[in-house]
Amino acid sequence: MLEDTSFAIHPGTEKQNEAAAYHDIGSVIDQEKVDDTYHFTCENGRIAICFYTDSIVRIVMNPKEAPKMKGSRSVIPEPKHVEVREEITSDLHLLHTAKLRLSISKSPFRMNIFDQEGKELVAEGEHGMAWRESGEIAVFKEMDVADHFYGFGEKAGFLDKRGEVYEMWNTDVYAPHNPETDPLYESIPFFMTLRKGKAHGIFFDNSYRSWFDMRSFGDRYAYRAEGGELDYYVMAGPGPKEVVYQYTYLTGRMPLPPKWAIGYHQSRYSYQTEQEVRTIVQNFIDRDIPLDVVHLDIHYMNGYRVFTFDEENFPNPEQLIKDLREMGVRVVPIVDPGVKKDPEYPVYQEGVNKDLFCKYLEGDIYFGDVWPGTSAFPDFTDEESRTWWAEKHRFYTDIGIEGIWNDMNEPAVFNETKTMDVQVMHRNDGSPATHRELHNLYGLLMGKATYEGLKDQLNGRRPFLLTRAGFAGIQRYAAVWTGDNRSFWEHLQMSLPMVMNLGLSGVAFTGPDVGGFAHHTNGELLARWTQVGAFTPFFRNHSAIGFLYQEPWRFGERYEAVIKEYIRMRYRWMPQFYSLFAKASKQGLPVMRPLFMEFPDDEKTYNLNDQFMIGDNVIIAPILAPAVVDRAVYLPEGEWIEAASGKVYQGKQTYLIHAELEDLPLFIKKGTAVMQTEWTSNQDKSWKRVSMDIYAGEDEERYRFTYYDDDGETFAYQHGSYLELEVEIVSTKTAVNVEIVNRNGDYVPAYGQIDVQVIGRKDGQDVIINGDKMNGSNYLSLAE
Numbered sequence: 001m002l003e004d005t006s007f008a009i010h011p012g013t014e015k016q017n018e019a020a021a022y023h024d025i026g027s028v029i030d031q032e033k034v035d036d037t038y039h040f041t042c043e044n045g046r047i048a049i050c051f052y053t054d055s056i057v058r059i060v061m062n063p064k065e066a067p068k069m070k071g072s073r074s075v076i077p078e079p080k081h082v083e084v085r086e087e088i089t090s091d092l093h094l095l096h097t098a099k100l101r102l103s104i105s106k107s108p109f110r111m112n113i114f115d116q117e118g119k120e121l122v123a124e125g126e127h128g129m130a131w132r133e134s135g136e137i138a139v140f141k142e143m144d145v146a147d148h149f150y151g152f153g154e155k156a157g158f159l160d161k162r163g164e165v166y167e168m169w170n171t172d173v174y175a176p177h178n179p180e181t182d183p184l185y186e187s188i189p190f191f192m193t194l195r196k197g198k199a200h201g202i203f204f205d206n207s208y209r210s211w212f213d214m215r216s217f218g219d220r221y222a223y224r225a226e227g228g229e230l231d232y233y234v235m236a237g238p239g240p241k242e243v244v245y246q247y248t249y250l251t252g253r254m255p256l257p258p259k260w261a262i263g264y265h266q267s268r269y270s271y272q273t274e275q276e277v278r279t280i281v282q283n284f285i286d287r288d289i290p291l292d293v294v295h296l297d298i299h300y301m302n303g304y305r306v307f308t309f310d311e312e313n314f315p316n317p318e319q320l321i322k323d324l325r326e327m328g329v330r331v332v333p334i335v336d337p338g339v340k341k342d343p344e345y346p347v348y349q350e351g352v353n354k355d356l357f358c359k360y361l362e363g364d365i366y367f368g369d370v371w372p373g374t375s376a377f378p379d380f381t382d383e384e385s386r387t388w389w390a391e392k393h394r395f396y397t398d399i400g401i402e403g404i405w406n407d408m409n410e411p412a413v414f415n416e417t418k419t420m421d422v423q424v425m426h427r428n429d430g431s432p433a434t435h436r437e438l439h440n441l442y443g444l445l446m447g448k449a450t451y452e453g454l455k456d457q458l459n460g461r462r463p464f465l466l467t468r469a470g471f472a473g474i475q476r477y478a479a480v481w482t483g484d485n486r487s488f489w490e491h492l493q494m495s496l497p498m499v500m501n502l503g504l505s506g507v508a509f510t511g512p513d514v515g516g517f518a519h520h521t522n523g524e525l526l527a528r529w530t531q532v533g534a535f536t537p538f539f540r541n542h543s544a545i546g547f548l549y550q551e552p553w554r555f556g557e558r559y560e561a562v563i564k565e566y567i568r569m570r571y572r573w574m575p576q577f578y579s580l581f582a583k584a585s586k587q588g589l590p591v592m593r594p595l596f597m598e599f600p601d602d603e604k605t606y607n608l609n610d611q612f613m614i615g616d617n618v619i620i621a622p623i624l625a626p627a628v629v630d631r632a633v634y635l636p637e638g639e640w641i642e643a644a645s646g647k648v649y650q651g652k653q654t655y656l657i658h659a660e661l662e663d664l665p666l667f668i669k670k671g672t673a674v675m676q677t678e679w680t681s682n683q684d685k686s687w688k689r690v691s692m693d694i695y696a697g698e699d700e701e702r703y704r705f706t707y708y709d710d711d712g713e714t715f716a717y718q719h720g721s722y723l724e725l726e727v728e729i730v731s732t733k734t735a736v737n738v739e740i741v742n743r744n745g746d747y748v749p750a751y752g753q754i755d756v757q758v759i760g761r762k763d764g765q766d767v768i769i770n771g772d773k774m775n776g777s778n779y780l781s782l783a784e
């Protein structure tokens with residue numbers, strides 16, 4: 001291929017500034033307000049503006065006609081009545097809410113948006129909204145020298161996306177995963193701009209192939225799509241947390257996962273027989289390595305037919321699932337969308353007879369090649385197909401399965417374009433549209449069908465769904481793993497910013513294949529990766545056919561001991577994780593975060609890629625390269641205690657930290673607390689004791705956090721059966737005060753009390769719990 005040689009950079013390939021190739025929207029010629037929507041008719045297009053909250057405004061431009069203001073698959077709420085003050089002068093049209101100020105200049109139409117303090121968030125200059133005859137729509141915004149960009153869903157490369165160009169088009173990419181590999185499996189056309197400590201967000205709600213360009217236009221950035229309306233939301237912030245809150249207000253939040261899904265998962269493409277699965281699980285039991293889930297990849301099926309088991313290799317799945325369940329382990333099988341074209345296969349017969357597969361306008365079923373050979377694809381854009389697919393899952397839930405793994409749902413097809421023919425005409429719940437328009441929604445809607453089906457069938461138990469593809473809103477249905485990485489240190493490094501940006505994009509439950517999927521891992525890489533995995537929200541070791549097996553014990557005793565220790569650490573941290581997952585499900589805040597989320601005024605954090613936070617008080621600075629046992633660690637404002645040594649570090653400095661293979665640099669902010677439990681056994685994973693480990697401060701540090709617990713597997717929490725403690729810790733020279741400032745829910749956990757441990761307490765510092773001075777054993781009783 002010529003593109004792979006130097007021919008690709010021959011003279012004359014330079015692109016010119018493309019902005020000039022668009023039709024500008026032109027000047028306002030008419031304006032009216034209908035209900036709560038502001039309509040502007042311009043020379044070259046029409047614009048509608050409405051508010052979802054004080055802090056969220058939606059802007060829609062249609063080049064030809066009045067914007068349709070359609071609902072979307074991503075956005076849940078309707079616009080709200082918001083108090084808006086309108087001011088009109090000869091050249092300006094101003095719209096003010098309590099949090100946002102839109103200033104529209106009329107000739108030509110340009111819109112600048114300010115926060116309530118008058119700080120500019122979004123500005124248009126020489127170029128604004130625009131379109132091309134091809135149907136493409138675009139908008140150009142001014143880019144400040146201080147702007148940093150985050151989010152964009154699942155993207156390779158570093159944390160800060162300034163200087164990058166990204167495409168949104170869900171794509172199955174087996175190799176390579178380089179910093180420049182784009183697009184990947186998951187498209188989330190949302191980003192956050194951080195400018196001098198303040199953040200705002202933009203969600204471009206368009207499912208066509210689209211692009212975000214923070215590179216090509218100098219002091220301007222742009223986003224554009226191949227078709228549809230220019231439909232986007234601006235979120236006011238003012239901080240990164242508020243932006244994620246606002247974005248997930250629009251696109252939804254993850255349902256609280258069952259506790260078991262937050263544990264350790266073991267996978268392999270593939271464990272090929274029942275016996276092999278049993279042996280793997282038995283190894284975990286015998287070695288006392290925690291395990292919650294074993295995944296079944298495509299070999300469990302009969303000729304890759306979904307909703308079947310291979311009768312020879314998996315003769316008795318129900319018994320297998322029951323036996324493993326007794327050992328404390330659940331089974332999650334893979335389900336791909338492709339249904340084998342086989343006239344004797346009932347699922348295919350039904351799909352054809354009931355007319356549930358994707359078709360061309362002319363009526364022919366679309367067939368593509370995937371694992372089972374020629375296959376048809378359910379049209380998940382239509383309710384009837386979704387309900388059918390959902391019901392099919394009784395095949396799994398009837399035998400005790402509570403979790404499903406969706407793969408290949410970009411959809412991936414083995415052909416030149418890697419996907420379905422863009423001319424396929426989806427039914428789309430009564431508004432037919434081509435695959436060109438709906439491609440990016442296929443995984444999301446498969447997720448919707450699957451999650452809702454499982455939820456229906458599990459008699460009040462929480463389902464778990466894992467997906468590879470998705471779009472804005474996927475967090476409502478599924479956790480996301482980041483696809484086919486490789487057993488390279490570089491991929492371990494790259495997974496940190498990728499998972500952090502996914503978290504900023506509303507998807508809190510994510511993680512890479514620990515140890516790397518393709519290529520051969522080794523003991524050191526697996527050990528270091530497991531140290532990271534113990535703290536990524538989704539924690540699964542998975543590896544590919546043809547490469548070394550990479551279960552925890554495959555590389556000898558030293559590595560096994562380290563890997564086991566960190567998987568166990570995950571379980572000791574479970575109460576902390578579970579509380580963070582509860583927060584993510586309520587407020588959208590990611591479990592794993594970049595440091596800038598907590599320290600948005602600290603520029604050193606803006607592109608910090610090799611450290612991350614769990615919640616708001618724990619910094620993890622893993623070792624990400626071979627043979628390295630010392631690394632630089634930047635600690636932001638405050639005092640930080642190294643968990644392993646108890647050593648105290650002053651923030652706003654960089655330190656050289658030593659970490660042998662056995663060690664993971666982990667720092668806890670002074671004056672704060674983390675919730676911990678103890679590992680019992682695979683069979684009994686309930687928390688026997690829970691402790692609140694307080695890292696004593698002394699200078700009036702005040703810290704509030706929420707501890708959350710419930711039965712961990714049902715929806716009873718939605719009817720009040722949960723425990724939520726809002727705890728305040730105040731450290732002074734003479735005391736560490738712990739106070740429950742709020743308690744909600746009527747769940748009383750079996751452990752009955754929370755042990756309070758104060759670490760780093762000074763002589764003369766008392767421990768005071770709810771006003772009472774403690775001596776000897778310190779605990780908080782949970783009895784009501």
Ligand code: MIG
Binds near residue numbers: 268298408542
């Ligand atoms: O193209 O099911 O990303 O996790 O093991 C390979 C086999 C299909 C790709 C997934 C990977 C999975 C594999 N699948």
